[in-house]
Amino acid sequence: MTPEQLRAVVNATADSVEQRYVFADLGASTAAILRANSRDGRYAGCTGPEDLAEQVTADLHDATRDLHLRLLFHEGGAVGEDDPVAQEAWWAEQARRTAGGIRRVERRGGNVGVIEIGPVLGDPERAGRAIGAALSLVADADALVLDVRGCCGGSPDGVVLLLSHLFGPEPVRLSDIESRADGTRQVWTVPVPAHRRFGAGKPVVVVVGPETFSGGEALAFDLKEQGRAVVVGRPTRGGAHPRVGLVVHPLLELTVPVARSVSLFTGRDWEGVGVQPDVLVPAGDDAFAAALEALRASGSPPSPR
Structure with missing residues (x-):
């Protein structure tokens, strides 16, 4: 993934967490953490969607302890509620x-x-x-x-x-x-x-x-x-x-508890x-x-x- 693609996925993830996570305040603070991590280059070393999913999910769990809040890699293609x-x-x-x-x-x-x-x-x-x-x-x-x-x-x-x-x-x-x-x-x-x-x-x-x-x-x-x-x-x-699934990349599904x-x-x-x-x-x-x-x-x- 290019640096632009990495940023786009993280920003889309942060936006969805802020807008839809069940607890509004925690969603906003978690989104801010993801955006700050992106600016600081935390995800720059991710070699592809699978690496990015693992790193972002770890950060989501650190921020919320919510096991339903995840970025999931799907080798065969992600499917979400938008389709x-x-x-x-x-x-x-x-x-x-x-x-x-x-x-x-x-x-x-x-x-x-x-x-x-x-x-x-x-x-x-x-x-x-x-x-x-x-x-x-x-x-x-x-x-x-x-x-x-x-x-x-x-x-x-x-x-x-x-x-x-x-x-x-x-x-x-x-x-x-x-x-x-x-x-x-x-x-x-x-x-x-x-x-x-x-x-x-x-x-x-x-x-x-x-x-x-x-x-x-x-x-x-x-x-x-x-x-x-x-x-x-x-x-x-x-x-x-309960959660919904959102596609933030052709191979990545964000599951957001709503x-x-x-x-x-x-x-x-x-x-x-x-x-x-x-x-x-x-x-x-x-x-x-x-x-x-x-x-x-x-x-x-x-x-x-």
Whole structure:
């Protein structure tokens, strides 16, 4: 990359962070850091887009500690929200190759249903049939394990759709979403067919780990907050800010957090701290076995907190 191209990418990144980052003051100060670094020649030694992405991402993290705020290198070409046709095609192919994020559905002894989710839970338009089919297969199980240890993200609407199968027919208000552009938006469960709903009184355990991130964390967080599930495993990574993708170079995508989750019970979220398990499983121990043990020990769902 030429010096002019390096400056253009950094300036475009700084402008987008300043204009769209969920916290306006922090976005402005972070943008100022990037511009100062550019003037001081910090990025002059970057040999190409991949090097630049690594250096800028490190600076973004130093300034904000926000794991969703990144400059990503895409060897095959970056796709962002400014090209909705290409973005739609990319996510549709992702959903096709991963069954919308439904990795495994299983019945185990004792009529325990298991759904493993990863790497990314898709949105209802592309993954809705897969999510509905998975829940249909466990709807009459006596207990359910949701394994999100390998889930590193997901569509907020896809998370809501899956969660909607785990409550009764009446709408349930989940964590709100707060953004600079739209203020506070309430999030509620959506109607699902009765034959796909896993009964509200039956026990649910969510298995989490250090690779669980973003949408996977949202699923565990809301179920824990609502007292609908016991969370078992190890603390998650701590990324609670929904983001958008912006192309700032043909091979570079800037992901900018534009909103945050807000707990109905505490007003906080899991950003930077992760979702903390109810049952902590030491590293190296079998978290799935601990989840099954938690089911055996549970007589009824825990109370909301």
